[in-house]
Amino acid sequence: MESDAPSSRSERRRRTERRILAAAGRLFAERGYEKTTIRAVAAEAETDPGLVMRYFGSKDALFARVTEIEPDEPPQGGPDEIAEVLLRSLGDKLRTRQTGTEAMLRSMLTHPAAAEEIRATLAEQQHRIAEAIPGDEGHLRAALIGAATLGTVLGRDLLRLEGLSGADPDRILSVLRPAFHALAHGEAEQE
Amino acid sequence: MESDAPSSRSERRRRTERRILAAAGRLFAERGYEKTTIRAVAAEAETDPGLVMRYFGSKDALFARVTEIEPDEPPQGGPDEIAEVLLRSLGDKLRTRQTGTEAMLRSMLTHPAAAEEIRATLAEQQHRIAEAIPGDEGHLRAALIGAATLGTVLGRDLLRLEGLSGADPDRILSVLRPAFHALAHGEAEQE
DNA sequence: CGGTTCAGTCAACAGTTGTAGACTGAAATT
């Protein structure tokens, strides 16, 4: 009772590729790079390991395809605007979970390519943020905002930390908001 | 030119066990659970894979031994005291890096036992923190402090994020301080 | 219709893994 009537060569091909990508995304996100095998991906996609190799070249290349993600909205403006933009980006990540992103995060501690991608992404964002933050600590502040964001997504969606795994994104954001503003401000605003 | 004159059976045994534990700690911390092989541990410890198995039973058991870590100073007091205690704990972790802790963190996204250990440790700390934080959001606030702490250690020592990898622990703490206090406070103290 | 392309299948490769067990020789014990 599935939707089909497949048979057109290019159409079949496109479908299998999509199934493989979806299966790979799921498995990489759940198990990480090393524990995800080509065979398991093929089984999950109901196809053959050989096909996976032929269509994507190698396990590494498949991983790279799955973890292609579009960059965040570039933060700009003053410290407060920056904090709000970053909170909004975090909110998006918490609301609409992407297998690609999760695959990347899941493997970032063990797969060098994933680690490098994260480093590069965060570094670029940092530079933009640092420009807008007064004081010579701009880079450090930007990096710590990144770290906090990372920890939050990791804790909620990958580690499923108690008290965070089911939490409503909006409540998370509202608790985090003052903290992000505090981090974004070079000069102490309270005390 | 090494210090030795080994030969006493129990002494030799103790030494090799220590070498194995040290080697395993280093490798688990650098490469994570899956990519660390018994053979590599044995080679690093200049001994035999068979011995590693005999002395520690299994790879899992060896990992468990290596990642035994003593719990943090239990946080107590009001929100501000709690924030300070947690900052101090973070400072300790940043200043004196422990291979056991790093091995645990490195593997927490791919090795279920490591993930569970982290969850349990953080959950227990959270409960204590939550009691002292006013408002019904105590657990969420506690969890987010944990996530931020996790992200900071991860970003600095495991991922080596640009702008964080070489950062002085005290500067990190001073930037994080207002943010931790903001997170610990149930009622908004600033605006 | 005849020939070509190509999605899909299958079997096999070379290497690595955790783990088990037999063996050796020297320290420990009697």
Added chain:
DNA sequence: AATTTCAGTCTACAACTGTTGACTGAACCG
């Protein structure tokens, strides 16, 4: 001195890995 214990070594196994290449049959194109 005779015997037992045990740290250390070596070999082997069964399972699993990414990857390759030969094969099959149906869709495609002339």
